[in-house]
Amino acid sequence: MASLGTIRSNRLRGCPLLSDKELLRKGRGSFDYRVDNSVGLAVIKWADTKCVTLASSYISHSPVFEVSPFSKERKKKVNVQCPQIVKQYNIHMGGVDLSDMLVSLYKTPFKSKRWYLAMFSQMIAIAVNSAWLLYRRDLASQGKKYNKLKDFRINIAKSLIQSRNVHRKRTSAAANLLPQNKIKVPVAPRPTEDVRFDIVGHFAVFTEKGRCRLCTNGQTTILCQKCNLRLCIVSGANQRNCFTSYHSK
Ligand SMILES: [Zn+2]
Ligand SMILES: [Zn+2]
Structure with a gap:
């Protein structure tokens, strides 16, 4: 599965990266990385105003881009090296927040002592929300009206109830x-x-x-x-x- 995210430094299991201090001393935009091709994992530590560590199963530092953020200290835009992994992270990082927000809108009341069932319920919720996002994108791109998420969910529920009726009738x-x-x-x-x-x-x-x-x-x-x-x-x-x-x- 292609994945990309931040990782806390105490979860690196001894992956030898430069310390935050050393990296910050080298300047904003400097980075250190390790790639393990046998398990398909890249870990990159990048120095912005602070250090951030990212891990990914599909992307590494290359190619390196140049970005020009505003520097508070120098009171002007500065050129900073930005590895590919950081760029991708910035493009997609809103996705998790959006997903959480949509799940919380119509949360299925679901409490169980078996903790893993909550994960199952969450996965279904994410699948439904992703389906709605695709549906909305398709219709919106054609300038058509689309159902709100609530109606979309109701339609799925109705369809599932009706499809079960057919099985009963067939028997x-x-x-x-x-x-x-x-x-x-x-x-x-x-x-x-x-x-x-x-x-x-x-x-x-x-x-x-x-x-x-x-x-x-x-x-x-x-x-x-x-x-x-x-x-x-x-x-x-x-x-x-x-x-x-x-x-x-
Ligand atoms: Zn007729
Ligand atoms: Zn019919």
Whole structure:
């Protein structure tokens, strides 16, 4: 796994780097590093106004850039050497803070004596948030509207609940026809977009005659088992297939 972060000097397990004092004496921008290619790890200590130690599994000091931060002592911009690892760290370091912030927004109430379950819950939360960030980026880049994180999470929950229903129905298809025939709710809840277009388990079954959900003027006895709504299929002169149309983008 590619990783990069700061490391405390007492966690270096004796990795021989120059001391903070020695490095600061050499001047701002100087650095010392050790690379272990057998385990794929680079450790770099870099002197800014203070010393900072970074470790990475995919990046080292090279190439070295030149940055020009403002020097308080000299009251002007100075040129300072900046190893690649420091540059990358500055680009990405906001990521962890952002991730923590998003997780805390809608934290799943989850307490357990088994400590590792909290890690599991955290990983799911991070995966969901990352998915939302990608989804938002894609839609925003096309100038489209996107769901808020809260609605995005609700949609995932609804999709997962509905996908489990399909498994149950498959095991005893005949028994499930009975309760479905009893459904006389005038407006059935619509499936989420994820479920509607997932092309999984949308079986046509017969039900009581009723209005087609898509064209709304046709009467039909065909029901999508998963979406739980009527969709007509009509042959002849005015032929149409609302069942297929409804499930395709
Ligand atoms: Zn129709
Ligand atoms: Zn369906």
